[in-house]
Amino acid sequence: MTGFSVSLIVSNFSNVASYLSPIFETIPSKVVPAQIEKVVSLVSRTGRDLQRYDNSGYRQVVGCVPYRYKTQQVNGTESRAIEVLLISAQKGKGMLFPKGGWETDESMEEAALRETIEEAGVTGELEEKLGRWQYKSKRHNILHHGYMFALLVDQEFERWPEAEMRQRKWVGLDEAREVCQNWWMREALEAFVNLKGNAEEVEIESREDV
Numbered sequence: 001m002t003g004f005s006v007s008l009i010v011s012n013f014s015n016v017a018s019y020l021s022p023i024f025e026t027i028p029s030k031v032v033p034a035q036i037e038k039v040v041s042l043v044s045r046t047g048r049d050l051q052r053y054d055n056s057g058y059r060q061v062v063g064c065v066p067y068r069y070k071t072q073q074v075n076g077t078e079s080r081a082i083e084v085l086l087i088s089a090q091k092g093k094g095m096l097f098p099k100g101g102w103e104t105d106e107s108m109e110e111a112a113l114r115e116t117i118e119e120a121g122v123t124g125e126l127e128e129k130l131g132r133w134q135y136k137s138k139r140h141n142i143l144h145h146g147y148m149f150a151l152l153v154d155q156e157f158e159r160w161p162e163a164e165m166r167q168r169k170w171v172g173l174d175e176a177r178e179v180c181q182n183w184w185m186r187e188a189l190e191a192f193v194n195l196k197g198n199a200e201e202v203e204i205e206s207r208e209d210v
Contacts, residue, residue: 050103050104050105051101051102051103051104052101052102052103052104054145056143057143058134058143058144058145059101059137059142059143059144059145060101060102060144060145060147061099061100061101061102061144061145061146061147062099062100062101062102062108062111062112062115062146062147062148062149063097063098063099063100063112063115063116063146063147063148063149063185064097064098064099064112064113064115064116064126064148064149064150064151065084065097065130065148065149065150065151065188065189065192066084066085066097066098066116066120066122066124066151066153067082067083067084067085067150067151067152067153067192067196068082068083068085068152068153068170069081069082069083070082070083081172082172082173082196083170083171083172084097084170084171084173084176084189084192085097085098085120085122085153085168085169085170085171086168086169086171086176086179086180087119087120087166087167087168087169088166088167088168089181090162090165090166091139093181094179094180094181095169095179095180095181096180096181096182096185097148097180097185097188097189098115098116098118098119098120099115099119099146099148099185100114100115100118100119101115102147108147109126109149112126112147112149112151113126113151116151117157117160117161118160118161118162119160119161119162119166120160120166120168121156121157121158121159121160121161121162121163121168122151122153122155122156122157122168123151123153123154123155123157124151124152124153124154124155125151125152125154126149126150126151127149127150127151127152128149128150128195129147129148129149130148130149130150130188130191130192130195131147131148131187131188131191132145132146132147133145133146133148133184133187133188134146134184135182135183135184146184146185146188148185148188148191148192150192150195150196173189173193176189177189
């Protein structure tokens, strides 16, 4: 990945306080994930020295389907609709979900949160793993295993590491299906839709039982 080249650790926070303070001063500590509290990083990592590969040589990649609930009125009845956040591809056309390399000094969950902050400038509650997909990079001819998580967004930053090179857009599920350029991310989206659809049914049944 490209972008800012400095990785910010708490011990180095004084060097970048002027950059981060406008963002973090307004964030209540209770909404900041533990991973973010311990490792304050709003800049992209660079290089692949710590890149994780499995025993078969597959590069390990992890990302998120960031989502939120939007309240809307339908025929006079209030309902909730799901929107997901897509970002523009760094090279080429099309939109996709945030993802990047899982590195050896972090857990899979930490990597998912870090990549989503770096590329999309959002964070929140990391939820279920949606699955694993095998795909081949078009640019580097490298085989990958891609893991995706659902992420319920509760914080959207105005400034983030890759803001100068990416656009982000909240869209409905139908539009996301149309514009997401990667087949395996579209499958991850369907896994997300199936998961949330089942969850909504369970919630409705629970309310009817009360």
